[in-house]
Amino acid sequence: MTNRLPARVASPRTMKTLLSCLTLLTLALTARAADRPNFLFIIFDDMSWNTAGAYGCEWVKTPNIDRVAREGIRFQHAFTSNPKCSPCRASILTGRNSWQLEELSVHNSIFPKKWAVFPDLLEASGYSVGLTGKGWGPGDHEGQGWTRNPAGPSFDKHNAKPRASGIATTDYARNFQDFLEQRPDKSTPFSFWMGFKEPHRAYELHSGVRLGKDLATITVPPYFPDIRAVRSDLADYAIEVEHADEHIGRALDLLEKSGELENTLIIITSDHGMPFPFVKGQIKEDGFRLPFVARWGKGIANPGRVVEDFVNVRDVAPTFLELAGVEKHPQITGRSLVPLLKSEKAGYIEDRKVMLAGKERHDMGRPHAWGYPVRAIRTPEFLYVHNYHPERWPACNPETNFGNCDDSPTKEVIKLMGGHYFDLSFNFRPADELYRLTDDPTGVRNLANDPAFADIMADLKERMLTMLKEEGDPRALGNGAIFDTYDYTKSSAKDYHAWLATQDEIISAEAERRSQEKKTNPKRPQRNPAP
Numbered sequence: 376m377t378n379r380l381p382a383r384v385a386s387p388r389t390m391k392t393l394l395s396c397l398t399l400l401t402l403a404l405t406a407r408a409a410d411r412p413n414f415l416f417i418i419f420d421d422m423s424w425n426t427a428g429a430y431g432c433e434w435v436k437t438p439n440i441d442r443v444a445r446e447g448i449r450f451q452h453a454f455t456s457n458p459k460c461s462p463c464r465a466s467i468l469t470g471r472n473s474w475q476l477e478e479l480s481v482h483n484s485i486f487p488k489k490w491a492v493f494p495d496l497l498e499a500s501g502y503s504v505g506l507t508g509k510g511w512g513p514g515d516h517e518g519q520g521w522t523r524n525p526a527g528p529s530f531d532k533h534n535a536k537p538r539a540s541g542i543a544t545t546d547y548a549r550n551f552q553d554f555l556e557q558r559p560d561k562s563t564p565f566s567f568w569m570g571f572k573e574p575h576r577a578y579e580l581h582s583g584v585r586l587g588k589d590l591a592t593i594t595v596p597p598y599f600p601d602i603r604a605v606r607s608d609l610a611d612y613a614i615e616v617e618h619a620d621e622h623i624g625r626a627l628d629l630l631e632k633s634g635e636l637e638n639t640l641i642i643i644t645s646d647h648g649m650p651f652p653f654v655k656g657q658i659k660e661d662g663f664r665l666p667f668v669a670r671w672g673k674g675i676a677n678p679g680r681v682v683e684d685f686v687n688v689r690d691v692a693p694t695f696l697e698l699a700g701v702e703k704h705p706q707i708t709g710r711s712l713v714p715l716l717k718s719e720k721a722g723y724i725e726d727r728k729v730m731l732a733g734k735e736r737h738d739m740g741r742p743h744a745w746g747y748p749v750r751a752i753r754t755p756e757f758l759y760v761h762n763y764h765p766e767r768w769p770a771c772n773p774e775t776n777f778g779n780c781d782d783s784p785t786k787e788v789i790k791l792m793g794g795h796y797f798d799l800s801f802n803f804r805p806a807d808e809l810y811r812l813t814d815d816p817t818g819v820r821n822l823a824n825d826p827a828f829a830d831i832m833a834d835l836k837e838r839m840l841t842m843l844k845e846e847g848d849p850r851a852l853g854n855g856a857i858f859d860t861y862d863y864t865k866s867s868a869k870d871y872h873a874w875l876a877t878q879d880e881i882i883s884a885e886a887e888r889r890s891q892e893k894k895t896n897p898k899r900p901q902r903n904p905a906p
């Protein structure tokens with residue numbers, strides 16, 4: 376720069392002053408760059424909020440999540456506005472609630488290029504960014520002009536054989552090391568997205584027992600029958616969570632060894648609850664509530680705290696951007712967590728005591744590609760849920776095998792048993808549901824018809840609709856039909872009409888097979904001849 380200065384202003388005195396100014400400016404910039412923390416964002420795929428030691432769970436061993444909580448903050452009330460993979464991840468990347476995201480509010484959507492995502496904003500400000508494992512998805516981003524996953528450029532070269540066949544081979548920690556090593560300049564701050572594929576299904580059946588889980592120690596949630604098949608399914612789930620937790624331990628070691636642990640803000644969370652009936656994809660407490668712990672040696676005041684304030688994954692983007700010194704993007708509606716990180720206090724710090732949740736179409740499996748629209752409001756005491764189409768099946772139609780619930784031993788056994796547990800997970804739901812979570816923490820006793828709670832429910836509903844309208848939610852503003860017009864980008868195998876066509880083919884083929892069999896073998900003996 377300096378050698379371009381016109382000669383006539385470059386008197387020795389002016390030169391000296393300019394150089395002093397430049398030195399000061401350089402020092403200031405260097406100090407600012409050194410102050411900017413690194414970000415390690417770790418996200419499980421389908422992990423329930425209360426299945427980590429830090430949240431009181433004893434049957435899933437998560438020493439590394441527990442360490443991050445112990446040396447940082449455990450957020451007791453963390454949520455996603457929409458408990459399904461692609462909608463939740465879109466919310467994280469853009470810093471918006473699901474109903475503010477048009478196409479991105481449905482599962483398996485397109486990801487239009489018009490949305491700004493925090494990894495890009497950080498990169499533009501000088502951060503080195505990377506991703507391993509699962510970023511945004513499932514859905515179509517390439518067709519929208521993205522040259523990489525919206526969560527960042529992938530580092531997925533390294534694989535390792537896992538100890539159970541259901542676990543992905545991705546060596547997340549080794550890939551993170553790869554990312555750290557390839558940075559051109561080690562003083563450049565980084566933002567890395569570590570996206571586990573666990574504990575997403577499918578699991579190796581009975582891997583929990585095979586690897587030493589004692590089924591007697593497992594706590595079965597009240598919405599499942601307490602039988603061996605369910606306990607074993609939960610044990611298989613536990614093995615997957617524990618596998619990912621080991622990678623968190625290795626990532627912490629890497630940061631420690633490179634001297635970057637204390638200046639890295641680590642956030643660990645999930646996209647929604649476990650891939651079991653009543654949870655994943657459902658507007659139920661365990662469906663949209665998330666584990667959420669944060670560690671930042673240099674930045675979190677009074678570590679070891681438990682914060683009660685209600686936070687949302689859409690708050691991650693504004694938090695990172697604020698700490699990186701990047702101006703908050705006008706698109707972002709989430710609220711920075713920085714005041715909660717910097718506070719010395721525990722409990723409620725900012726009086727954040729209300730949360731909205733909802734969903735539109737997830738997986739296919741209803742006529743006309745209909746979704747199951749829901750909106751809900753959560754306060755410290757209550758969860759109020761409004762189902763806009765109670766005449767539809769909440770987890771998709773039975774003849775498509777309840778497509779918005781991943782196949783599992785627990786699902787099969789609940790379907791076979793019928794009754795109470797079937798009603799909770801799969802049967803029709805009323806338009807209004809009200810749960811007093813202080814008495815009924817998982818929300819299995821609906822109080823909507825109890826006159827004693829009528830006023831409370833009316834107030835909650837009004838408050839919910841007011842907030843949703845302020846956020847511009849088309850569903851609350853009377854234009855909800857738009858959500859079912861958005862494309863589902865995956866194969867239409869789960870589409871209701873495609874499914875019906877398949878059934879017709881199967882039935883016709885079977886009739887043909889039997890007819891041929893009769894012709895070629897007319898004297899075939901009866902299957903159970905009389906004695």
Ligand SMILES: [Ca+2]
Binds near residue numbers: 420459575646647
């Ligand atoms: Ca998921």
